[in-house]
Amino acid sequence: MRAAVSALWVLGFYLAGEGLARALGLLPGSLWGMLLLFLALRLGLPEDWVAPAAKVLLRWMPLFFVPVGVGVLAYRELLLAHWAAVALALALGTLLTLAVPALLLERR
Amino acid sequence: MSLLLLTLLAYLAALSLYRRVPRPWLNPVLMAGVLVAAYLLFAKVPLSRYQEATGPLVWLLKPAVVALGYAMHREWRAIRENAARFLLGVAAGAAVSLTLTPLIARALGAPEVLERALALKSVTSGIAVDLAPLYGADPALTVPLVILTGILGAVLGPTLFRLLGVRRPFARGTALGTASHGIGTARAAEEGSEALAAAGLAMALAGLFTGLLAPFLLPLLGLG
Numbered sequence: 385m386r387a388a389v390s391a392l393w394v395l396g397f398y399l400a401g402e403g404l405a406r407a408l409g410l411l412p413g414s415l416w417g418m419l420l421l422f423l424a425l426r427l428g429l430p431e432d433w434v435a436p437a438a439k440v441l442l443r444w445m446p447l448f449f450v451p452v453g454v455g456v457l458a459y460r461e462l463l464l465a466h467w468a469a470v471a472l473a474l475a476l477g478t479l480l481t482l483a484v485p486a487l488l489l490e491r492r
Numbered sequence: 493m494s495l496l497l498l499t500l501l502a503y504l505a506a507l508s509l510y511r512r513v514p515r516p517w518l519n520p521v522l523m524a525g526v527l528v529a530a531y532l533l534f535a536k537v538p539l540s541r542y543q544e545a546t547g548p549l550v551w552l553l554k555p556a557v558v559a560l561g562y563a564m565h566r567e568w569r570a571i572r573e574n575a576a577r578f579l580l581g582v583a584a585g586a587a588v589s590l591t592l593t594p595l596i597a598r599a600l601g602a603p604e605v606l607e608r609a610l611a612l613k614s615v616t617s618g619i620a621v622d623l624a625p626l627y628g629a630d631p632a633l634t635v636p637l638v639i640l641t642g643i644l645g646a647v648l649g650p651t652l653f654r655l656l657g658v659r660r661p662f663a664r665g666t667a668l669g670t671a672s673h674g675i676g677t678a679r680a681a682e683e684g685s686e687a688l689a690a691a692g693l694a695m696a697l698a699g700l701f702t703g704l705l706a707p708f709l710l711p712l713l714g715l716g
Contacts, residue, residue, distance in 0.1 A: 391555075398558045411703045412622035414557035419700065421561030426568070437555075438562035445556040446521045446674070447503045449617040451546035453525040453639060455632025457532065457539055462606070462633075469600035473610050474637065477593030478644045481614050481671035482652055484588050485581035485694070489574075489663035490656075 390437040397421045397434075495537070495545035502527040516646035516675055521617075522639050553618040560618075560696040570689035571662070578666060582694045585670035586701040589614040590709050608715055609633040612702065613641040616673035619699035627710055638673065645672025646679035661687035669694030 401417025411419075425431060456463070463470060506523035532542055571578040593614075594607035602610075608629035612620045617638050621631040649668050658664055665687030668676035673695045680691035710716050 394555050394558055397561070398555050401558065410707065411700075412619075412626065414554045414622050415619060415700055415703050417554075417558035418561040418564070418696065421558055422564045425562065425565035431562070431565070434559075434562055438559035441552070441556040441559040442563055445553065445559075445618055447500065447524075448549055448553045448556055449621060449635055450499055450503055450521055450524045450528065451543060451550050452617070452621055452631050453521060453635040454528050454532070455539060455543060455630075456525075456636040457529055459630075459633050462603070466600075466602045466606060469597050469602040470606060470610070470637070472600055473593050473597035473602065474613060474640055474644055475648075476596050477589060477610070477613060478641050478671055479648060479652055480592055481585050481589040482645055482649050482667045483656060484667075485585040485670045486653060486658040486663050486667035487656060488581040488584060489577055489666050490658045490660055 386432070387436040387440075390432075390434050393434045394421070394437045394441065397424070495542050496549060498531060499524070499528055499546055499549065502531075514678075516643045516679065519639060519643055519675060522643070525636070525639075550621070553621055557618045557622065557699075560616075560699075564693055564696045567689040567693040570686055571666075571693060574662065578662075578690070578694075579697070581663075581666050582670050582697045583701045583705070585667065585694075586614065586698045587705055587709060589671065589698075590702055590705055591713060594713060594715065604715070605630070605633065607713075609637055611706070611710060611713075611715065613637050614645075614671050614673065615699045615702050616695050619696075619703070623699075623703055623706065627706055627715065639675070642672045642675025645676045649676065649679060662690050665690035666694045670698045673698070 397420050398417040400420055402413030404416040405413035503524040506520040510518050510520045590611050594611045597607050597610050608627055612623055612634050617635050620634050620638050624631045624634045653664050661683050664683055665680040668680040669691030677691040677695050680687040
């Protein structure tokens with residue numbers, strides 16, 4: 385029962401997020417929902433109300449995007465033609481993205 | 493075989509392999525994707541039919557992204573005292589990834605469709621799937637690049653930190669979560685609870701900041 389109610393709470397925040405996305409744009413509904421849920425919890429919404437469903441969703445989230453990744457099959461030729469550019473952009477881009485926050489936060 | 497069931501079984505098999513041999517390049521999503529793709533090619537199942545069958549599973553990403561708000565709340569404690577520095581670090585990392593990654597690809601002659609997907613390379617997949625369509629990127633091309641980014645960051649991060657003299661778990665975790673989302677966060681878990689919480693929060697915030705910065709930064713690159 386608690387689990388079902390927590391699923392409704394998470395769904396409610398998602399729908400509120402979709403509402404904000406329609407009204408304000410800028411972010412997709414899921415991200416507005418994430419922000420709203422975070423703010424509600426900071427402002428005192430009891431954790432237990434959302435925890436059971438949130439934990440299950442977080443644990444299984446990687447499974448949910450497996451089918452999206454399989455869609456890369458449609459891009460085999462594009463990726464083969466540009467593999468070196470993609471590999472270098474990923475490697476250099478990742479090193480830079482790691483280095484900037486690491487150095488900013490290391491200094492005291 | 494039901495394509496939904498096939499996806500679930502492939503994921504469970506990949507997950508059990510990863511639990512036994514937890515190496516970043518044995519990432520369960522990557523391995524499950526390879527298994528499913530091999531089956532589709534072998535059994536000549538059209539990609540469109542697979543995507544239709546798995547639509548409901550993918551839809552669950554939306555409430556799962558909302559659930560990240562719960563994870564953020566749990567992790568907030570770890571960064572509370574350094575909140576301003578933390579937020580600045582994650583935002584700077586997100587801005588660097590969003591702009592420099594597509595520019596490097598452009599300099600090397602990659603077409604625009606790849607630049608747009610690469611711009612979101614450090615955004616956790618669940619969020620990237622929803623952000624991609626807003627910026628003319630295909631989620632199907634974006635997600636594999638996101639996963640490769642996660643693996644690269646988890647593998648290269650510790651060596652890079654040593655070369656740069658970055659020792660604080662807080663800094664290392666934040667960098668891993670910002671650059672390499674969930675896979676980086678799993679790597680940060682090996683460095684203790686402070687690094688893990690910082691990485692998890694950085695992962696969700698990097699997605700949020702990318703969403704907030706993209707409408708301003710991507711048009712500067714001609715990718716608006």
